[in-house]
Amino acid sequence: MMRKLLLACLSLWFFSSHAQDTFTVNGVKDERPGLHAFINATLHVDYQTTIENAVLVIQKGEVVASGKGVKVPKGAIVHNLDGKHIYPSFIELSSNIGIPKADRNGSSGPQLGPVKDGAYNANDAIKAYFKAHEAFEANDSDADKMRKAGFGVVLTHNQDGLVRGTGTVVSLHNGPENEIILKESASQHFSFEKGSSTQDNPSSLMGAIALIKQTYLDAQWYKNQNEMVDISLDAFNKNSIYPQFFDADGDKLYVLRADRLGDEFGVQYIIKGNGDEYQRLEEIKATNAQLILPVNYPEAYDVEDPFDALNVSLEEMKHWEMAPENLKLLTENGITYSITSDGLKDASKLPAMLSQSVELGLAEEQALKALTYNPAQFIKMGDKLGALTTGKYANFIITDGSPVRKDTKIYENWVQGNPYKFHDYTLPELAGNYKLTVGSEDYQMEVKGESGKEKFKIVVNDSTSYDVASEISKQLISLSFTDESKDEAGKIRLSGWLKKEGLSGNARMPDGSWAKWSATLEDEDTSVDAEEKEEKEDESKASEMGSLIFPFVAHGNSKKPLEETILIKNATVWTNEAEGILESTDVLLENGKIAKIGKNITSSGAREIDGTGKHLTPGIIDEHSHIAISRGVNEGSEAVTAEVNIEDVVDSEDINIYRQLSGGVVASQLLHGSANPIGGRSAIVKLKWGYSPEEMKISWADKFIKFALGENVKQSNWGERNTVRFPQTRMGVEQVFEDAFTRAREYEEEWEAYNSLSKRDKVNATAPRKDLELETLVEILNSDRFISCHSYVQSEINMLMKVAERYGFRINTFTHILEGYKLADKMKEHGVGGSTFSDWWAYKFEVNDAIPYNAALMHGEGVVTAINSDDAEMGRRLNQEAGKTMKYGGVPVEEALKMVTLNPAKLLHLEDRMGSIKVGKDADVVLWSHEPLSIYAKAEKTIIEGAVFFDRDNQIEKLDAIQAERARLVAKMQGEKSNGKSTQKAKPKSQIIYHCETEIQNYSSLK
Template identity: 55%
Template structure:
């Protein structure tokens, strides 16, 4: 017995002994250890890779690498052998998104009294912008961190890709092992990846102040790096640009931050010929088709949300349907990605407690994820994405000896990870029993015998003293490798002579032997003899699993009133309706309109069309859809890039938010199209996006194809920062005079830029070979487009002096202002506007809400119209846009406009201002079928849209809306009940936090704060 115990300790000691090899070129301090470090693990179920599993196989490793895997392997002399019968071996897992061993930068601490930081605070020859940190190499500061490494190892990871998660261009990441060793020995690939994001991180620099600004900065950085690299003799030194260019050869990992930004990142990648690996959010199931179309591989988290505590009826009212549905759907995300054929790797990033990783991963498997796909996402895929699949992620000869020893299938709930071997070094996570203990035993103690049942998997055994086939008592026991200890009272009914016995023993083959001791300290030998399998308790029948949701059940957008099936274009014949044509025909009574192929095919009387869906228009009114010339809905991450005086490079089109509920709400008000404008925080703002409110479509599908380009300019108090607080006194301009000079200077620079390119393009091929091409400048390119009438200005304006000034600047540079928006003093200069050819988009009756509008009058729209100015009524407000029909009606009261001309102010006239009147704005054959069916005269306060149609697709239907409201109520009730049941089962819940949607307005400058919240909500 003693000999057997000693042998077991010798084997264990050999496994634990890990001689530190002398690194090449390093001196040996002491006696050199030349042991071969050769180990064989036999009789195991070896998962060689995600698709190859070998039963009863052997894994042979030596010198930290795999030598052989398979059956009937010849073991060299001196090999330490461990029998793993009943155990499993897996390749060590690979983490692609970590910040392990790398110091974090502290976010710049700024308060409301600090002046704005306009320039970088990073000393040295680096980028002008502090958010561009491409010069950073994680390996330059990486130091192994023992406690962090231990936490990673406990989850089964053997290597991690670490980088500093700070900035828009974050520099390189390093692939490192989680072994406790010198830094030199754990670094596998020093520069393994390049990292990007839309978050400026710790930078305190003002620019970028919005998501669209971050996108513009990244695009410009690509262009600058290419230009910088192209020059043999550099005009200056910029280590950031140099590093950015060099990193293009590495795998590019992009932290998108939110679901729609996956699409935004991919669009940048397409522009510059990059296929990013994108760190997702776990919400990809909401836009599977669009995500798949990117072709990107994803890194997805398993930070599934907890159920909300909805025990209080008042609390449940503050939980949105989308949040509740995300709680239900998040565990299905991996399965749905797998079904779509989207490649992904798992990350534990975003988990507050890494111990939840396995719980959630197994939850994903329980929700339909194939085990093979799960294993692939932990091993092969992350290794392949880094080009390291020949070193990690599988167990093949020559690869690193990174592997796990588990009690069974690691993706099953009861499985335990005993050991994590990294580069041939053993890390014990839990004590591994010598063998499976489960079975029935006869305990012989003195003259008495007892029956003991041991059940459960290795490491989680349960001991029970059996009185009969139906009765018994649980025992308190502990198992540590080949040792066992437990206590029990053999006769609990005898309270007088009751004895509490403590037994400790060790393996003896399949049986146990040891010593017992009672309360008096008397010793007695005992033995436990295996007699056969244990008789386990009859398990309760599990309730059948709830039916698995499928992609067809996921609403798009993932909100209330989203559609589970794509809306289809149909053929409609609207009969006997009052048609407001906005054409020479005027208002037609009892007319018919045929819609086919997304277009208006015919307008007339007594029309017929076989197979068309008939809509009875009796007593109803049909109009073209309302067009909002000035809107800020459906924008994500900030409406203003007001950090610099001129930001013509930023584009609202980059940040269109297709998931904004205001799209649906405005459809309910008859709005079919809108110009999404940059705000009014700087003289020259960003480029507009012209969209149709195609509820359910992805961002790019909302945009109006072929529409002209527009840009927002601004005048007045906002741009000179008069209302920004006492510390915004550094950015030029600080006066209305300065506003003019900013614009003159910008267009002067644009002319010079245009000329520089003309000069370069005029060179011969031979001359170009020795010349340097001008640097591409996205800001100046946009201004050149304005000079050449390729982009049109919509200018925020109020008072006549500034309106005159901007027209004078336009005349100076020989272009025309397209639209003055707001323009509440337009009535004073309407004659000049007409001569200049500029339109006006105004409010119906806003006045005296700030000093600039003291002289506004409600007759403004009518007076401008009377001077021949194309005049529109806009909203500039998410709520007002739902009632633009009533805003138009006010011009009938204030100015005596005819009903037809009043209606044109929200339909045909904005279409003219947006150069879309050849496609929309009136009911005419050949135009887009953007139509609204009203229950009453559209200018009436009692009018409601019954149907709102875009391109021949009904996106809003009043009857369907009422049914959807009932469905929303039922769905909320179902999910609330499901959350309550989860709480009763003991699942963790979280308190309800009130969330409100931020509605953007012209003057909002806190875009980046909201953007950061949006970006990291999923993290």
């Protein structure tokens, strides 16, 4: 016995040390080959190949042979796995195991530059120099948690910064680091989170995207220059040979943003998603990206209290229900993905989560593929990982069933031929209901718990039971209990054996006599075949699922609105053209255009809408809006941020899109805020509710940018700590413009000089560094991009017009422009338009001179004048805001309507296709219940390019449907709670409604 024990100890020592050839051995070196044979197993060679009664042979951490009929080598340690399964161990691609947590080093106040010493990048969030394999420190405690969940290998990397450096592939074997690092540099990593950097820039999502773009451009330039050393850029270029991973933390739109960024530079990222990709399947599929998907499905909400239920949005409720379907839907759409445990509080919850997906129709083979084969391919290690064929690492788990089912037990996880044991598979599984016979007495005995932790109980009836003391040692079992139903109660003691056919042995009765006993496992309900029953349960669960809506929020539609042929009959048509207002007129919308205007129009197959007593106008266009923007409207970290672009952060899921459609708005210019003199580029979109961000953008529109003047840009209202960033005075604001355009002219000249070189001369010359900020300013100088400038005070408005004239261009629009009435003649002479509020004033010092006659006075001087919102709420009633110009200044009714339709179209250079009802223009129209500028007017139908995006006629039906869906989901969540499943507390969530003056929005990475 002692000899066997010694051999076992030596064997275990060898498993953890056999490859340490470079280490000194303390004692006698063990030369045994680590040869093991696993027999009688159900062997899952890979995700799609299963062999019954198979043999797996491993030696020195690798698979030697696998399959049926494989001969057991002489001298191999044999493991009989009768009734057990062997699967390849899982591979985790989103991990930071063994990577030290980054510290936040920097000042608590404004920090304009980097704090990292050395020849590194100008921004601390660019950490391409980080090498995971150099920083890695083995942590067996964390590794053990992953091993217990079935993982054998992880790709670990620094989860800090926008560009995070390289990842390293690490074995979860508890060995020395020079053995367990399987691939030093396997990947390069990116994210939208700047992480531990305390540098001000970037302070917004669009700023983060712009910085990554600039880094790509700088890295391309860096290859061919010899002017400077940048360790970050050098590493960035070297790391480009590896698979590129992008952690798109946020929601499904972040996946699209990451892919769009990669497309711009010819890079196909492997993208870590968020588990809600099913909500934008069509767009996600079009990326052709391979995904890494979490399975941290949300728990049901505790909605017993009806007021608590009000704190849970329809989106949250539906995502709780549909999140487990994500993998199945992606599989059906041919999207390749791997599964990560990242996001789970405990990796051991992985099987329970996957079990939910399997119950909803995900094939087990697909789940296994996403845990083994796919991740191995993603990191280009398919030759060593992901299957159990000859030459691959001996990474496998021993289970009692499928590891993607919640009740499956992982007995052992072998990593590179090293065993990690969690349960003893030689012990039988006893859980179940038994008929216990002791002598002539029968009892019902219930056994619960896993092997080695069983709890025995005698069940009398539904309300009465008593515990049975138990002790199990290998194949021996001892039980004892008191039969309380007997008059002369005494302890019955059982001693026996564990056998395949059940439990049996001898009993010592209370009176001292002996009897035979046996316990036979009772058959479960066999009235329906078990597999058939399970299938029916799965089908039942699937049938209870709600449907997708677009977008995935309340008021989303089951289908995206599509262009129709629509004939509006007998309406009062406000054309905004020379024809003026046409009574009792028909308008035909066809192929997304206005096809005909007149009387008695007919069109076969057209959808007819009765316009009798109603008014048809062009759709409202909001020249100045901040809705539908993700994670920050201001990149105010620097005085000039012309590199950032609202187009990168359009949020198609914002409920304010739908709300503004209900007010007749068909298009908006989404503007950067007013935190700095030169802000970001704008996005001009049509409010196509349910469509993707790219589909909302008006592709043919001219390009615009936001400038700003006044208190905001000099940080006078930002608090005492913000006194570092230039400018701090209105004089300084002018110098920012002068400096920016001077630099832009020099930049343009530098490029012109380079481009004028012959091909031969270019070979010996270095191309100038491409600068996104200066590229944008050059566009302004050349009238390829146009300025919409936040403005209040007359003196500054004059100043910026003069700056523009000195540099040979014109300001396109002064927005806000509450002192426009003071210099409307100069605005007319300069050629600039004004987009203003109807009656906002006195909300800060620099608007004290605002008057409600401003719009009328500018209009009277011939300035193209528009009324804008700058506010999500006001955006729903711009028709009424325009109507106020009739009261304040007597603007004619048709001219007042133009201030929210044709005039903003002119200011945004859209008037050739929008802003009036004219044959050939886009079918962007609104049908109103009353005269459009009346306070009683309601937008009944808002139509964009011939598709009805808002229809008041079906609002009651839509609200009823929302109510019914919420009620269904509340009942389903209550059922979860009543069935004993854990729930989460309902917490209200608020939405940030952006304005020009919304303070810098530090996104989540800065928390």
